[in-house]
Amino acid sequence: MIQNRKGGTTLRRTAALRQWLYVLFLLWLPLGLAASTASQPSVAPEPIIIAHRGASGYAPEHTLSSYRLAARMQADYIEVDVRAAKDGKLVALHDATLARTTNAETVYPRRAPWRVNDFSFAELRRLDAGSWFHPRFAGQRIPTLDEVIQMLKAERVEAPLYIETKQPGIEEAVVHLLKKHGFLQQRRVMFQSFHPESLQALRPLIPHGIRLIQLVGEKEAHSGRDELLQQIAVYADGIGLPLSAVTEEWVRAAHGRGLIVHVYTVNAPHDLERLCAMGVDGVFTDYPDRPARIAACRRLPRH
DSSP, X not given: OHHHHHHHHHHHHHHHHHHHHHHHHHHHHHHHHHHHHHHSOOOBOOOEEEETTTTTTTSOTTSHHHHHHHHHTTOSEEEEEEEEOTTSOEEEOSSSBSTTTSOHHHHSTTSTXXXXXXXXXXXXXXXXXXXXXXXXXXXXXXXXXHXXXXXXXXXXXXXXXEEEEOSTTOHHHHHHHXXXXXXXXXXXXXXXXSOHHHHHHHGGGSOTTOOEEEEOOHHHHTSOHHHHHHHHHHHOSEEEEETTTOOHHHHHHHHHTTOEEEEEOOOSHHHXXXXXXXXXXXXXXXXXXXXXXXXXXXXXXXX
């Protein structure tokens, strides 16, 4: 009987000890999890979404309709390609010629090859820049950079501009216009160009913190990566790569040089997911609303 009491007492003490240990474990668990979480890197934001020539999958590129739609789709940046007309007026237009996106061949049949810089702004204004895309956009005009900014301000659009200088020599005029409208500041504008001399000309004209992105074509991206990145890092803050050329090695090498990586042009969800896994910093897309539907596009920050 005495042995049974001692055995029962021992069992009760063991059970009580286990209960206390369990309670202590429950008390420690939230603190342990918090400490564990704190030691892990936090989740980085998604890559920025840049509306390629506006929402150009839904409306004619580089028209006010396209920019307005991109803003409604909450793009992080709206890309505006800028070049000069014959009289120096800054217009929003991608191509060096007018044949693809306007009715210039009909309006000016004897002025082939219809180069933009052979036409005054008044002449450009006569052109229809929307019918080629869809009849419902008939009558859309080639806008000036000033009109694009005026529209964004009038409609209280917060999305900043991602300006591509399509030709060297327009940098001072672009900067002057942006400064006049209060857009020449960090988080209101970013610049890119295929022309290194254009970015180099912009550097002393703009405040510190406004980013310059060197665009690279497919041929250039497939040759001499390290040397190219070394050159770009001298005057630019990032590199714009074509979708066909971007690889994890490219992204890692660019980040190693302190350069951000933006990729053009990304329209398929599987491409976006792949690029997110690589850690790219931004993507150009014709459909700014599509990335918002992809919840898996998150990544851990690079070290």
